[in-house]
Structure formats: C-alpha cells, structure tokens
Amino acid sequence: MWLILPIPASLVDISLLKTFLEVSRTKHFSRAADNLFVTSAAVSARVKLLESQMGVQLFARSRGDMQLTNEGERLVPLAETMINTWARALQEVGLRPEMEARIHIGATSSMWLLALQSKLLEVMRQKPDLAIEAVGHSNEDLSRLLLDRTLDLVLLPDPPSITGFRSQKIGELTLVLGSNETKPMAQAVSVDYIYVDWGTAFANFHAKKFGEMSITSLHVNLASIALNIIESRGGAAYLPESTVRSHDSVRQVKGAPSFKRSIYACYQEGNMRVDLVKEVIASLEGISI
Numbered sequence: 037m038w039l040i041l042p043i044p045a046s047l048v049d050i051s052l053l054k055t056f057l058e059v060s061r062t063k064h065f066s067r068a069a070d071n072l073f074v075t076s077a078a079v080s081a082r083v084k085l086l087e088s089q090m091g092v093q094l095f096a097r098s099r100g101d102m103q104l105t106n107e108g109e110r111l112v113p114l115a116e117t118m119i120n121t122w123a124r125a126l127q128e129v130g131l132r133p134e135m136e137a138r139i140h141i142g143a144t145s146s147m148w149l150l151a152l153q154s155k156l157l158e159v160m161r162q163k164p165d166l167a168i169e170a171v172g173h174s175n176e177d178l179s180r181l182l183l184d185r186t187l188d189l190v191l192l193p194d195p196p197s198i199t200g201f202r203s204q205k206i207g208e209l210t211l212v213l214g215s216n217e218t219k220p221m222a223q224a225v226s227v228d229y230i231y232v233d234w235g236t237a238f239a240n241f242h243a244k245k246f247g248e249m250s251i252t253s254l255h256v257n258l259a260s261i262a263l264n265i266i267e268s269r270g271g272a273a274y275l276p277e278s279t280v281r282s283h284d285s286v287r288q289v290k291g292a293p294s295f296k297r298s299i300y301a302c303y304q305e306g307n308m309r310v311d312l313v314k315e316v317i318a319s320l321e322g323i324s325i
Contacts, residue, residue, distance in 0.1 A: 049085075050118070050119060050122050051082065052082050052083075052085060052086040052089075053086070053115040053118055053119055054072070054119060055068065055072060055079055055082040055083060055086075056082075056083060056086055056094060056108075056111065056115055057112065057115055057116065057119070058071055058072055058079075059079065059083060059095065059102070060095075060104055060108065060112055063101075063102050063103070064102065065079045065080055065083075065102075083095065090107075090111075092105070092107040093105050093107065093108075094107060094108035094111060095108055137165075137166055137167065137309060137312055138166070138167040138168070138169065139166060139167075139168055139169070139188050139189065139309065139312060139313065139316060140169045140171070140186065140187045140188045140189070141156075141168065141169070141170050141171070141187065141188065141189045141190070141191075141316070142170075142171050142172070142173055142178045142181060142182070142187040142189070142190040142191070143170075143172060143178070143190065143191040143192075144172060144173070144174065144175060144178070144191075145172035145173075145258060146257075146258050146259050146260070147172075147191060147299075147325070148170065148172050149258070149259070149260050150259060150276050150278070150279065150325050152170075152191070152320075152323070155319070155320050155323060156168070156170060158319055159316055159319045159320070162319055163315070163316075163319075166312070166316075171187070175192055175193070175194065175235060178190040178191075178192060179192070179196045182196070182201070182302060182303070182304065183196075183198070185304065185307075188303060188307055188309060188313055189301060189302070189303050189313050189316060189317065190301075190302050190303075191206070191299055191300070191301055191302070191320070191323075192299075192300055192302055193209065193235055193237065193297045193298065193299060193300070194235070194236075194237070194300075195300040195302045196302060200304055200305050200306060201302060201303070201304055201305070202302070202303055202304075202305050203300040203301070203302045204300060204301050204302075204317060205298050205299070205300055206299055206300065206301045206317060206320050206321045206322070206323055207298075207299040207320075207321070207322060207323025207324055207325070208296060208297065208298055208299060208323070208324060208325070209234075209276065209296070209297040209298075209299055209325045210276065210277040210278075210294055210295070210296050210297075210324075210325065211234060211238065211274045211275065211276060211277070211294060211295040211296075211297075212274065212275065212276075212277045212280055212288045212289075212292065212294045212295075213225070213272060213273075213274055213288065213289040213292035213293075213294075214266070214272060214273060214274070214275045214279070214280040214286040214287065214288055214289065215266070215271070215272035215286065215287060215289050216266050216267065216270045216271065216272075216285055216286060216287075217270065217287075218287065218290075219272075219289065220289075220291075221289050221290075221291050221292045222249065224272040224289045224292065225246055225249055225272065225292075226249060227271075227272075228269075228270055228271035228272065229252045229254075229271065229272050229273065230252065230254045230255075230256060230262040230265060230266070230271050230272065230273040231252050231254065231255045231256070231273070231274075232255075232256055232257070232258075232259055232262050232273050232274055232275070233255060233256070233257040234274065234295070234297075235297075237297060238274070238295055238297070241293075241295050242274070242295075245293050259273075259275050259276060259279065262275065263275060263279060263283065263286070266285070266286060267283070267285045267286070272289065274295065276325040277294070277325070278324065278325055279325075299323055299325070301317045301320060303317075
C-alpha cells in the first residue's frame with residue numbers, strides 16, 4: 037500500500053528538508069542544531085512546520101530518544117533526492133550575485149580540444165560577469181540541442197538550413213596528412229594509417245583522393261587519440277595543420293592533399309539573449325585550426 041502525503045501546492049522549503057535529514061541522522065535536536073548552526077528551538081520549529089505541511093508525524097519522540105516513524109523513513113530518500121535536484125538546478129540554471137547572465141555554448145569535443153579552449157579563456161576575460169556552460173557533442177546532437185533551445189550557440193562545419201537560424205563564419209579548419217616519419221604518401225595512408233572521423237564532407241574528400249588505398253583497421257573520432265598513437269608507436273592520420281606545426285614528433289607528408297572546412301557560429305534569431313550571443317561570437321572570430 038502506498039502512502040500519499042497531502043503536500044500543499046506551495047513547494048516545501050529546502051531548509052526544512054535539510055533540517056529533517058540532519059535530525060534523522062543525529063536523532064537529537066541539539067546535535068542537529070549545532071551542525072546546522074541554528075538554535076534547538078529553530079530545529080524543533082522547522083520539524084513541526086514540515087510535519088504540519090505534510091500532515092504526518094515524522095519522528096516518534098520519547099524522553100532521551102527520537103526515532104523516525106514509517107512516514108519519516110519513507111521521506112528520507114525522497115528528501116535527499118529533492119535536495120540534490122535543487123542543488124543541480126542551482127548549478128545549471130542559477131547565477132551567483134556577481135553574474136549578470138548565462139550562455140550555453142556547444143561544439144565537438146575535437147574542436148574544444150584543438151582551438152576553443154584558448155578562445156573560451158578570451159571570452160571569460162572580456163566578460164567576467166558572464167556565466168558559461170561549454171559542452172561537447174556530435175554535430176548531429178549540436179543541431180538538435182540548438183533547435184530545442186538547450187544551447188544558445190553552437191559551432192559547426194555545416195550550419196543547419198532551418199528557418200529562423202543564423203550562421204556566421206568565424207574561422208577555418210585545415211587538415212593535413214601528418215606522420216611521425218618522412219615517407220611517401222602512398223605508404224603513409226596504407227601502413228599504420230589511422231582514420232579520423234571529421235564528418236561527411238571529409239569522408240567524401242578522403243574517398244575521392246585515396247579510394248581503397250587507405251583501408252585501415254583503426255578508426256577514431258578524436259584527433260587527440262590519433263596524435264597520441266602516432267607519438268607513441270608511429271603511424272599517420274589527417275590532423276589539424278596547427279597541431280602538426282606545434283608538435284615536433286609529427287611532420288606533414290609531402291604531396292598529400294589538404295582539406296579545408298569553414299567553421300560557423302549558429303544561433304536562433306529568436307533567442308532572448310541574441311545580443312549577448314552576438315558579443316560572444318565576436319570574441320570567437322578568427323579561429324584557425
């Protein structure tokens with residue numbers, strides 16, 4: 037049989053639930069008061085108010101002893117869940133007093149690792165009163181999250197062709213064939229070659245340029261994985277030009293074709309924070325990977 041508690045329409049004060057859990061743990065008003073930095077009278081009042089709101093007795097009180105009732109036992113895990121949910125809501129939605137707004141930015145994990153971390157620091161320096169949530173997803177998920185307004189701004193190689201969306205070119209991605217040793221192109225894409233998934237356009241480019249020449253047993257979706265493998269055991273892969281230039285252990289394979297792709301900042305015109313989104317885009321311009 038399920039117990040249905042008559043909770044009123046107004047939300048229960050989180051402080052009441054925290055007090056209830058502390059009393060349930062210490063089995064004593066005074067000890068709970070010490071841990072919560074309030075008076076014993078305040079603890080007693082909070083427990084009574086919670087019991088009044090819920091319409092049940094949560095503690096069986098006797099001299100020198102305090103035990104949870106059946107209703108109290110059932111409330112413990114629910115109270116813990118409510119407190120954790122509230123804490124998560126504050127983390128994801130709430131703002132500290134010194135913050136004026138929050139923006140949610142999405143890009144692929146590779147893009148964050150390769151170029152956007154430094155750009156993100158630049159945005160933080162320029163707008164110290166802005167709270168930022170930066171996440172990594174696949175290109176398909178980024179478009180979906182932008183559409184359902186979970187994200188305010190996404191960085192994509194292929195901007196979505198949807199009414200109400202705006203896209204602005206902010207940079208360019210250049211991929212080159214990198215290897216740990218000097219070798220002919222045909223050998224680089226056949227011996228210990230690592231295929232990095234850079235999306236559909238790159239797959240078409242790769243198939244057109246190399247065909248069956250580059251059949252490989254290792255496919256990865258992060259350039260950092262391919263780079264680590266090349267540095268530790270050798271091989272070759274298509275990597276960002278900036279990465280090849282910055283790593284002495286990797287050199288560009290001569291004669292291999294390069295692949296260029298524009299990077300776009302995409303957002304919804306109807307976003308309530310569209311002016312803020314445009315300011316962030318201005319800070320992100322000039323990405324070169």
